[in-house]
Amino acid sequence: MTVIAEGRTAGAVRTAERVLSARAGSPVVLDDPVDLAGSGRTDVVRVRVAQNPLSPDRSLVIKVLPADEPADAFARELASYKYATALPMRSRPGPQLIASDSAERLIVLSDLGHGRSMSVLLASTDWADPSHAISAWGQALGRMHAATVGGEDDFAALLRHGPARGDVEALTAQVQVAVSRAPEVLGEHLGVEFSTGFVELLTRAQLLFAEGEHRAFSPSDVGPPNILINDDGVQFMDYEWGGFRDATLDIGYAVVTFGAELAPRWADRRADLETAMVDAWRSEIQAIWPALSHDGELNRKVLTARALWVWLATVWMLPVELGDDRHARGLALRTSDPAVVVARWTDLAAAARRTGDQDIAADADAIGAALDAAWLR
Template sequence: MTVITESRISGVVRAAETVLSHRAGAPVTLADPEDLGGSGRTIVVRARVMANPLSMDRTLVVKALPADEDPSAFHRELASYKYATALPTESRPGPQLIASDPDVRLLVLTDLGHGRPMSSLLSGTDITEASHAVSAWGQALGRLHAATAGGENDFRAILRRGASGAEDVDILGETAARAVADAPALLARLGVDLPDEIADRLTAACTLFTDGEHRAFSPSDVGPENIMLNDEGVQFMDYEWGGFRDATLDIAYALVTCGAQLSRSNVEHRPDLEVSMIDAWRSEVTSIWPALSHDRECNHKILTGRLLWKWLSTVWMLPADDGVATVEAPHVSPAGYIHDWALHTNDPRVVVARWTDLAAAARRSGETTLAAFAVALGAALQRTWLT
């Protein structure tokens, strides 16, 4: 575990004061730093603004990436914040960018305050509260997608002004492609058949990172650990490796990562919660993507995304020492992001449950081949890991 020392936090605060003072043309003083944690060796600090020549908020959040990390990670995150901050107020997915310094890998952001984490709303015992939360989650995703559809060239222009080559990096998409390429061998060693239909869908899902009919901006990890509800609604907390992808990948990601957070009393309501999330998302996006108003087509596309995410989280869990797994979750660079994402888990029960959930969702949509594959793989993993 990375230990963030007081001196490192103090150094980040001093660097933020320098950046803000340069921007303001007058001294800015920050005090009372509070360590908010971070991904890997990333430092995230809340600080109170003392001297305030720009009439900024009373508190700000400072985020600093290690200087020796891959610079493309910082430049993509900076581009994501710049792009999101330029959106209309009602469409901004989270904190706004106040200032930045690429030389020291530092971001200064607005403080979203002390709202309720999505994970706590899902893990509670109030099903009405959980239902309202997932509806708000889906609606916020849809609102973001609708507001950013067609904006990919603007985002790429911002990204090109950062580090050379940053726009070509999609760490999760590249990892997913490797995991899909290895699917036949991995499944064979688990004793699970790979139907042509499933192989084709996995391949098609990988193209959604670079292609697709419903492209929009994504913060990337839109799982519950990165979502907070405050007085202004749903807030997506981090934009690491944000960028454009097919929007159905995002709603599928939300559905996949939601399940592990549900309390025992709420698990039985999972189908209704999924419907609430999907319907809320569709209410925002069907005006620009009318095809998604058709239940069969919409469900098929979302299930394809869910299949990919579940497969990727499974590959990360398969042991590397028995010759089965060839794809690991990237975590050394940049800054441990993937291992801190909601998709990643070290709990085999979570992965097995995800295949059970997919089988149930496929049956509800009448997709028998997918349902049978999910059942078979879930059973194989159950035998391998839990018996």
């Protein structure tokens, strides 16, 4: 992190001062802006609160979305922070919304502090770090999901009354195109003979965005770069494109994305970490979704979600047009490293074998082998 120069960020700080001062009814002064390096599209700045007679906060975080970002992006993120801030403290997944300015696409948040990032913990050569972090991650997801079941109407109301409708989920649109073109991509781009069962699996997974038996709130990108562990536990730091969907998509996303961050020395213990994460998640949600207490049902649903995310990450690396992908450029799921994508197919095949789904394992092996031959040989 570096102290950043005057310019665009100075304007954001002045705007935040104006918004906070109007909210407090007295002058608020912010100082010492520090760049926290956002997703690449979003400016994220930590500031010191030099003067605020009505608040004990010593520092705050300012997020500013660029002017060319689709209006729905800001509307959905703002609604997500409003919704999450209203949750009980124990179930709140991340920072608290302090103030916002829709015209400037600016959000002011509580500062989570420094803590340790999930990426750093996974890369640690001390086994205690990744093993404890993985379980905490699963539990935090489960607590968030359990606390938000039944809240979809409240979230929808926040979207309706926000600065724009915010009802277009761009990630869902990308998934729909990626799945609809699966036979073409597999046959023409990869030259893979695949079972109809695999395409049917992707189609079922796609429906989890709009349907599903386990709907709960999701920040959308619950991968390692967006997770901090501080004194209050696991914190999810980015709610861009947050919304309600089947919760198995989140646990599947987490399982898919942590492998690229894991220290190589723990590669042979990856399956143990996957199991620990899923079990920790289940411990928090099985009281409200008892069907997931059964291993077969749980593993089948996580495998379905996982296959979808691996497929989407793959299509993003192929010359396949999916539409506007600005929202996806900073996602933990997205990678430019072909070795990461190939490894995800290997891991998916192994997971399918552990659950007894030999057909999906065979398809994952074939796709992984085709990508390995095309990209890594």
